[in-house]
Amino acid sequence: VTEAELLKLISTLPQPASAQLIRGIGDDAAIWRPKPGEDLVFTTDFLIEGVHFTVPPYSPADIGHKLLARGLSDIAAMGAEPRFCLLSLALSPAAGPRWVKAFYTGLFNLASRYNVALAGGDLSHTDKIASDIVVCGAVPRSKALRRDTAKPGDAIYVSAPLGRDWSRYRRPEPRIELGLQLRETATAAMDVTDGLALDLHRLCEASDVSAELTNIPVRRGATQDQALYGGEDYELLWTAPPQAAEPRGAIRIGTVAKGRRDRVALNAVPVPAKGYDHFNK
């Protein structure tokens, strides 16, 4: 199979279009026309065979879904609306046209729900499947939700009980609508991917504050340790003034305090900054 044949196969699959995409796949680069008054946000995420997934239990459609979902979860955490993506895919000898079709179908199904156009990418080959996605989102100027802007006195929230859930792990659901809502009230936000403990440490360090937790919401069937250190939740973690209206489903877990040595504590007991780190397992 040639690259041209693979591109043709991909082009025949149903996928979202966009009037802002002046030229998509087929040139040296994609041409994108920004809307006036918007900031753009960009995130990129790897999904590599043997590192982030194995086949089975992941199906090709799961991998396509999860790759885009990871990027969209970052876009949600910025309070942005997703706009387009670029996909780099290196195929192993085991991944033929059927695999490619299923993979792109999984990706396009999710892309269609949020109107994310595939603007371009790169196809290559390798021993083990490696995919890398870039997702671009847009937000009114200066309205992006950052993680370095939490303030002492803010309440701390998560979007759902935490702890590993296989179906969510395999097919994460990005919290796009919630991210858009949070633009009105949140002072800082991020997504929980490496575990609440580690990610909250990062937010506190970026904002130079500390977190006093009083409550860890644990998903049914999971343990508190999994909720704190497990990762791959793809939920949102945010801070907001305590008097601000709370979005539906928001779970308050504590309060932001001034910066100090114990960055994160649960009922006055320090919570270590441990969780998922690719380079330190």
Add this chain to the structure above:
Amino acid sequence: VTEAELLKLISTLPQPASAQLIRGIGDDAAIWRPKPGEDLVFTTDFLIEGVHFTVPPYSPADIGHKLLARGLSDIAAMGAEPRFCLLSLALSPAAGPRWVKAFYTGLFNLASRYNVALAGGDLSHTDKIASDIVVCGAVPRSKALRRDTAKPGDAIYVSAPLGRDWSRYRRPEPRIELGLQLRETATAAMDVTDGLALDLHRLCEASDVSAELTNIPVRRGATQDQALYGGEDYELLWTAPPQAAEPRGAIRIGTVAKGRRDRVALNAVPVPAKGYDHFNK
């Protein structure tokens, strides 16, 4: 070594900044503020160990340089000014902090010459080094050079004699300045990476025209076959009205004719659409 330690190492290396980059590495996504009246162009390129390079002969600095240069060559082919990049890097066990430092130094040295800010990325690990870069460029609205806009009667040009050159292969020089100049005169453009024969076929197919070549400029020490089918030239290929001013160094190689079955011919002999294809070697 932890991801945080690697990020700290990278942040200490000299690198270009940008006032348009509202927030770079350290959040869920980078925040970029477009300038009014500009279109943005986006390209993404893999560079994978064992596929695109081996170590040796490539040094880590060569790999960092080449990865960005491949992206910049696409930006040049669009007639755009490079603005920022996002880098995804999966490290093998053999690539420690020293490797990482040399790799980013090679990348930042080239980035500094064109003021390309590193806006974000993803770090991971794997068996063999895999890197993927996204480069964003900007161009005045509707001024991007495409490959589907060549017109019968145009002259066809390349930017230099072709055929493999190890130093250029290892450390490609993107033709950014030439691309900016070509915005004034070229009707279509692309970069030559998979060989003149295959790339010119692509340009002709996209524009629904054919090419009548009269002259293949061959680099000293290379053969005409290498110049036609070798690839990795990273030169520009473009079309322009024959009466338009030619940029310095431009080499006219033929003329655009109407679309027909023999897409590309050299002195009336068909030139096959062969060259470098990842999926058909």
